[in-house]
Amino acid sequence: MLYGALEAGGTKMICAVGNESGQILDQESIPTTTPDETMPKIIEYFKAKLSPELPEDDRIAALGIACFGPVDVRPKSKTYGNILYTPKIPWRNYPILQTLKDALNIPVAIDTDVNGSLLGEATWGCAQGLTDAVYFTIGTGIGMGAMSGGNLIHGMLHPEAGHLFLNRVPGDDYKGHCPSHGACFEGMASGPAVAERWGKPGKELADMPEVWELEAKYIAQALTDITFVLSPQKIILGGGIMSQTQLFPLIRKYLAEYINEYITTKELRNMNAYVSPAALNGNQGIMGAIKLAEMAAEAE
Numbered sequence: 001m002l003y004g005a006l007e008a009g010g011t012k013m014i015c016a017v018g019n020e021s022g023q024i025l026d027q028e029s030i031p032t033t034t035p036d037e038t039m040p041k042i043i044e045y046f047k048a049k050l051s052p053e054l055p056e057d058d059r060i061a062a063l064g065i066a067c068f069g070p071v072d073v074r075p076k077s078k079t080y081g082n083i084l085y086t087p088k089i090p091w092r093n094y095p096i097l098q099t100l101k102d103a104l105n106i107p108v109a110i111d112t113d114v115n116g117s118l119l120g121e122a123t124w125g126c127a128q129g130l131t132d133a134v135y136f137t138i139g140t141g142i143g144m145g146a147m148s149g150g151n152l153i154h155g156m157l158h159p160e161a162g163h164l165f166l167n168r169v170p171g172d173d174y175k176g177h178c179p180s181h182g183a184c185f186e187g188m189a190s191g192p193a194v195a196e197r198w199g200k201p202g203k204e205l206a207d208m209p210e211v212w213e214l215e216a217k218y219i220a221q222a223l224t225d226i227t228f229v230l231s232p233q234k235i236i237l238g239g240g241i242m243s244q245t246q247l248f249p250l251i252r253k254y255l256a257e258y259i260n261e262y263i264t265t266k267e268l269r270n271m272n273a274y275v276s277p278a279a280l281n282g283n284q285g286i287m288g289a290i291k292l293a294e295m296a297a298e299a300e
């Protein structure tokens with residue numbers, strides 16, 4: 001069976017066709033500009049994968065969307081599948097799910113980009129076989145996808161663990177970058193926060209250990225809170241900031257220090273596996289969308 005997958009991002013839309021093994025068989029990237037310009041190209045891509053001229057086995061059976069947020073992922077909501085109050089103004093309130101459903105007439109499922117990445121990792125990556133895991137993307141913004149008891153968590157809308165309130169690290173007087181909260185997790189530790197605090201982007205700060213010491217302390221605080229609240233079996237870290245791989249040992253060290261043996265589990269004893277880089281080479285989001293499509297096809 002073939003599935004359509006859309007990883008809807010703020011700068012590009014990755015359209016793909018994959019199979020039930022998570023293999024990506026075809027892929028195309030379309031720049032995210034306005035819905036008027038971008039959506040017809042996405043529809044054209046997937047319509048070609050539904051063409052009656054194709055043998056039936058070569059047509060996609062469903063579409064999964066892993067979408068940038070905020071997006072309404074509550075199936076019972078009137079605005080289910082709409083992009084909500086995004087700073088990308090042309091996309092505000094845009095009904096991305098319904099538009100694709102109407103255009104393609106196949107089952108379509110949608111979830112957040114971070115839940116999509118987690119689903120990809122839980123199906124084919126480093127969280128296979130786990131029922132409780134979280135995925136953080138730490139880059140331009142900070143977002144978290146979470147799975148509890150085998151189900152992706154949505155809650156009343158969706159979790160926003162990128163905006164956890166953290167303790168200021170002594171000596172750090174940076175005001176914070178979040179327009180809503182100033183010094184929340186994203187305000188202190190996102191890519192733009194690192195760039196503003198230190199005067200240049202993270203990738204130009206690789207050889208300054210103090211940058212990553214501080215960054216690791218904020219990330220480890222957030223991971224401590226999530227470990228206490230959701231009790232995940234694994235925490236996966238992706239996003240541009242995490243390409244600074246020197247962060248991983250520091251985060252693990254501070255996470256262990258902050259938990260301070262308040263909880264002890266076999267997972268926490270193996271900190272290298274507990275805090276893990278994403279394992280699907282940047283394809284976790286699109287592979288998660290393939291899995292979403294499979295789930296949509298099965299739900300029909």
Ligand SMILES: [Zn+2]
Nearest residue numbers: 163178181184
């Ligand atoms: Zn915030």
